[in-house]
């Protein structure tokens with residue numbers, strides 16, 4: 001079964017000991033993948049990995065909203081310090097020159113910050129919106145689709161994307177989507193707003209253990225549906241609790257097929273065609 005995992009982070013330290021085995025396991029099973037950056041360093045790393053392969057490994061470069069601030073994060077069992085990055089289009093453009101780069105991402109808004117001090121938080125959110133818009137414009141300039149992250153920011157996201165669409169209506173493609181809401185977490189109503197704006201949505205292993213999106217999955221148009229792992233996170237049943245990897249995207253497709261009452265092969269065919277169209281893969 002041919003599938004494309006449209007969003008994974010094989011460029012993270014979770015895979016440092018077995019990156020090539022992980023990629024081979026997927027490719028041998030007919031699964032291609034897009035490795036997604038969250039800052040300059042991980043974007044560059046994704047490109048270095050993809051360039052080792054003849055086919056089937058693609059890259060998205062971009063600056064994630066969480067990468068705009070200094071932070072301490074748990075990473076592969078230890079705590080790692082990350083320095084805030086400012087978006088610099090020039091250095092990302094150097095990466096985007098490579099044909100393996102098929103998208104700008106992941107970019108977006110992330111308002112989940114339980115410990116944020118309120119006086120600086122409004123400023124931080126404003127900065128997220130500014131940098132997100134800069135990167136949407138960057139993607140448009142390069143003719144690349146955007147891979148969009150949204151956590152607890154759906155109102156601002158919808159406003160921002162609607163304004164962007166209105167401003168650049170003439171320049172955005174009409175024959176294919178111009179971006180994807182990755183790991184879609186919104187409700188049905190919101191999904192339809194995104195479809196009307198010309199965007200697709202993508203599902204992770206979440207759909208294998210939550211029924212929240214079943215109704216949307218049954219009703220949504222075929223041509224806006226994508227699948228992803230978001231590996232190492234969002235591991236599908238029956239592997240929850242373990243590290244996720246692109247091979248397991250087949251469980252996401254199988255669950256969607258069950259919900260829709262069609263064969264997994266049918267979902268594989270639909271989502272692969274959609275990924276090829278979005279990322280303009282040969």
Ligand SMILES: [Zn+2]
Pocket residue numbers: 007009036106230
């Ligand atoms: Zn991600």
